[in-house]
Amino acid sequence: MLLEVNTENSPSQPMASTSTSSSVVTLNVGGELFQTTAGTLSRAGASSPLASLAPSSPNAPHFLDRDPRLFALILSFLRCGRLASPPPSSALLAEARHFALDGALLASLSPPSAFSPLSLRPAALLPLTGRVAPSVVAISPSPCTASLVAAHGGAVTSFDAALASRASVLTPLPTVDSLVAVSPALALAGARDFPGVHLCRFLGDAAATASEALSWQDSPSASVLSLATTAASEAASQWLFASFESARRNSSAVVAFDLNSLSPVVEIGRKEVFGADVEAAIPPTKLGWLAGHSLLLAAGSHSGPAGMVGDIRLWDVRASSTVPVWEVREKEDCFADVAASDSLSALFKVGAASGEVFMADLRRLSGDGSGVEPWVCIGDEQRAGAATASRRKDGNNCRVECYRSWVFVTRGADVEVWSQVELTSEAGKKKAMRKNWLGNGPSMITAGSVDGMVEKAKIVSWAFGGSRMALARVDQRSIEVWDSASGAISVNL
Structure with missing residues (x-):
């Protein structure tokens, strides 16, 4: 059983209290x-x-x-x-x-270094108000305890680091597709086909608001967001990267906004559609920032009569906003999802046809990728080849994400984790990626009563921060929180 956390506190009461005494x-x-x-x-x-x-x-x-x-x-x-x-x-x-x-308090104080994927266990279930299941979750990268936000319908609800509800705000969006938690006081929300990036402010005793928006002059919609800390000139600034597509779907670009001034900094990789070639301007639907490499990952795919086609690009935004340092067009086993790992200096993808996991070494990537196969299958290579040849769709609904030195893949209701291991202890020997399942694997049950257990539902969104992982599942009006901090959980699950 999960611990169900009471989230009915008022915005002026940021953490749950078991006493109303003012003595x-x-x-x-x-x-x-x-x-x-x-x-x-x-x-x-x-x-x-x-x-x-x-x-x-x-x-x-x-x-x-x-x-x-x-x-x-x-x-x-x-x-x-x-x-x-x-x-x-x-x-x-x-x-x-x-x-x-309390265990939730201890867990919220635990730094990311306390994160241990194989020690993750379900810790809390955070119910959400309303009748709409959550569409996306995010955890802030705040160095002083990570807060969690969840979007359900057009509303965004903020939980503090101790998993007590602070406030909810209703955005102008009918539903939120993309969410970034900048800090415990600020989240940003976007949706496909709807104007702007909406700023959701949670300011303690003050009422939560979503009255501001960031926009790109040539486009009314923001499809995907990504937060990054990068170097601008000699001063460090926080940038938000947002992927935009024009109303007529004939152009797309990634725009960087400075979160201090809330103004656009640079337009990256603008693409135009010429004639009927809709694949000429596939908008990125996945963004990621590699701080250690100063690279922006931008990837997007398009499904047409000939199958799925996708573009993956890496941008050094300090050098050029028009020419990527590396790009590849995916056709044979296009990605269902792609992610970048700073710690492992690699890209990872889940094949849309095969559902297998592939890895590309960043240190070996350059140019347009033509004539060079960047991907190495770290899953079942024979199965991947057979699935691609038969044009199966085993990778549908699979997602991949990197956090610290681990790679996570969702498969329906379950999460697998890939970690790098040395084949031998001798210096200079090769390393390999090995797979494990979180918890007890696909058979693990995480919700329901003692008499009537309920199997896990499909994962629709997830996020990592501190020692925690947060999951949103289809048709469940709650957020599932897993934690790995030592001594963090003080209840029987």
Whole structure:
């Protein structure tokens, strides 16, 4: 059974509270006085000694023989649901464990380095209001605890790092196809065939809004979004990459926006349709940023009478916005999905016909890719060849995503993970990619009652951040959260 988290808090109450008491609790922590409420301390969880502290006066404070600097951070975290300081240190995590903070709180403080795919287990089920199932989820890359956002219909709901609902906002979009969580206070939403990139702001006590939009002067629609941190001139700035297509579908381009000024920076890879050649301007439907290589991945596909055709391009936006550093046209076993891994210096795709996973080494890619087969099948090569020859569609609905040093693939309701292993311990020897299943594999059941278990539904969207993975499943009005942080889960699942 999953832990179902109550998400009925008001926007002014960012984290779940088990008490409405406003009685003041005074604490002497290592010689420094702190004042808070019993309600704030109760957010540490029922098993935490902080939750049992009764109201006290400044003349008779509770004494805790701990570091006041670390306690100040924990108290701030309990108050607002996120850290205002740099990423959590090992000392802060140790202090949080000392005070036996609730499992969701501990998990939200865990850095990405605590992520272990084979230790992922279902941790919480976050119900969403309304009658529409979620279409897409995203987790912010914030270094001070990652927040989660989910789109259901035209609404976007934000959960703080402790998995308590902060607020929901209704966008002008009938449904959201693409979602980026920039920070705990800002998310961006886009949809195919509808104008602009809509900014969803979640500002604590203030009402959530979605009244602003980013647009491209030649196009009313934004089909896919990607957040990236890249170098602009000598200063670092945060860029949002959005793929646009014109209303008449006769041109497309990727546009970079500076998130500080919310203004367009550069138009990348503009394509025009000439005559009936609709394949001349296939808009990218998958964007990815490789910070270590300063490359933008842009990929899109088109299904026509002759089958599926797709383009994959890598752009060095510092060098040129019109000529990619590498591109390839996919025809034989076009990709169902493609992703880039900074850590592994590679591209990965799932074949639309075969459903098998392929890998391309970034260090060996250059030019237009003509005459060179960049892909190496890391799955069943014989099966891939047979499926391609018979023009099967085994890769339908498969998705691939890279997070840190792992590659994840969805197959219906299940997730497989690929990791790189050394064939021998000797220096200079080859490495190989090996596959595992998350949890207990395809037979694992993650929802339902004890008497009437329900098989998992197909995954429609997923996201990674910190030590967590979030999943949206078809026809389920909730978000499934898996976590791998050590000691993070404090309930029986």
